[in-house]
Amino acid sequence: MIAQHIVDRFVAILGPKGVITDPDDIAPWVDDWRGRYHGRAAAILSPATTQEVADTVKLAAELGVPLVPQGGNTSMVGGATPPADGSALILSLRRMNRIRALSPHDNLAICEAGVILSVLHEAAENAGRRFPLSLGAKGSATVGGLVSTNAGGTQVLRHGTMRALVEGIEAVLPDGSVFDGLDALKKDNRGYDIKQLLIGAEGTLGVVTAASLRLAPAIAARAVAWVGVQTPADALALLRLCETMLGDSVEGFEVLADETLGFVLGHIPGTRSPIETRTPWHVLIEVDHADLSEPGPSERLESALAAAFEQEIAVDAAIAANEAQAEAFWRIRESLSEAERAQGPALQYDVSVPVAKMPAFMVEAAVAAERAFPGTTASSFGHLGDGNVHFHVRAPKGTGDGPAWIAAQGQAINAFVHDAVVAAGGSISAEHGIGQMKRAELARLASPARLAALRAIKTAFDPQGLFNPGKLVP
Incomplete structure (x- = not known):
């Protein structure tokens, strides 16, 4: 656990309102919402401005303190959960919750990372526009988390994922410098697209502090x-x-x-x-x-x-x-998802395969899983048009101890399902990210070229390895 005198250094920057140390206040933010991952943290750092984020990151780099960026803590893969040994501090963006600008004329909203998705929906609607991305966690998911995980949802078929909806990004990089890329430029050929590197990086390359988001006309x-x-x-x-x-x-x-x-x-x-x-x-x-x-x-x-x-x-x-x-x-x-949880213990997979192969995959993978693991039942639901479904393998009827079943069968079922996905030319993560849940499988299944590129990019941006340790990059 990080010592109190280290936490006090951050209090000096952020003030007492910017640092949470009460264990009861920290408790809801150290576990993932599915209850699979449990962490510890001596404090939650809560900057209110981009400059405070930059100052916090600079001090963390100086002290060698790992940071776990966090928004609404709705990650499906343990991507926002701190390490169990208490070696990192949580960097919460929830206080940065202003919509800096919203222009119906430009079809653009500039939102800070802590803006909740449903709040953005309401603001856009009041301006005669809409933000065309929605998901079940819209009442708690934040813009920063949506950008950092390249969130999808039910409207991807027409409007694309967050990657297609983000026109610009402001972020603090691991050395504390601020990347100011909020300008919504249609053409910009100044080399590598830093914006696109940060989208979907799960907070491992930079802390997203604000984003320029594309709006769509309201539905008549x-x-x-x-x-x-x-x-x-x-x-x-x-x-x-x-x-x-x-x-x-x-x-x-x-x-x-x-x-x-x-x-x-x-x-x-x-x-x-x-x-x-x-x-x-x-x-x-x-x-x-x-x-x-x-x-x-x-x-x-x-x-x-x-x-x-x-x-x-x-x-x-x-x-x-x-x-x-x-x-x-x-x-x-x-x-x-709520109904599936109520039905009983299950292993859930967020996968994608080429759209043309999806109908066969939905039927054949379920049959194969039930045959390979007697007593289980399997089925899928989701976004057929963009090749992404949520494939579930449920424990045999009467299974009383779900965690024990997952501990005994999970690794084998994970490998079975992911092998089927890869064999169909697909991805083991369509929209939820890698987090800590899928790191081992990514290392097992990804090509050497992909893994080498991921590791090289991570090292280039974050040579100390302080940003969201243990997530995404194997």
Whole structure:
């Protein structure tokens, strides 16, 4: 554990409001939200300005103190959890929560790292715009964390990940210097793109203090439909049909197995199936218009679904009759993780494979996993259109001690699933990052060239290895 006299040096910079040392106040921030990783920290450093971040980082470099950058602490892979030995301090960006500027004319918002995603959504909406990225943790996830993990979500099909939505970045590098790259330049050929290196770096190369984010026009009208299909291949055919008939107005396209829908209906009060027919697979579609031109999104989506029935790639469908019903459809999708947790112990995988291979992967990988590990059940849900699904392998029915099952079977199941993903030409991390959970698997499966490049970049930026130690880079 870092000594008190070291912590006092940071108090001298940040003042008593900028350093938290009460163990009870620190406790919620040293464990990951899934409860898999548990750390210790003598203090949480909470700078309020970019200059205070820079001063903090300079002192940490001088003293050789590791720092773990943290936003909303919603990492799915233990990426914001400090080491268990207390050898690092948490660097919280939550006090830096100002929206510095929001311009509807420029379709741009400049947000500090601690701005909560839902707050940004509200501010953009009040200005007649929207920030087109949303996820289940929107009430606690922060801009800095979203940038640092290259977050995805349900709108990637149309708008891309954070990497596509970030126009500029301000960050403090490991030597305490400030990289001022907030200008949203469309053309900039001054060598390596530092912005893109910092996006998705999980705080291992720099501390993101602010970002310029691209906004989109507000939605004037939308249509949301729930469609039952027989196979993931039919779901992909439906997506291609919708893209052909509806163009880039397709905002969301989510797929899930009927078994997974059953978990939601069984565990989440107030939910009901949008369609009467229980088909093996289900698709949630959203079509958005930025204007009120005719025909509207409901009429256009109805035409596309009519064509899907004619081509026998849809079995049953329902288009939401109003906003309340549309929200009810989306609530099912947003409740999937909660329902899966309520169902019992499971190993969850955030993976991607080429879109054309995804339908076969969703079926064949589940069958193979259940065969290799008798008693388990497996299925997936997620963003079929961008090749990213959340693949779950659940413990045998009646398993009472989930942690013990994971300890006994986890490594073997991890290797099995990740080998299948790599064999399909995919990635073991689509949108959640590597953190500490997947470091060993990245080292096992990544090419020597990728690993060498990651390590070289890390060493160049952070030669002392003080930024988020034990994360991302094997």
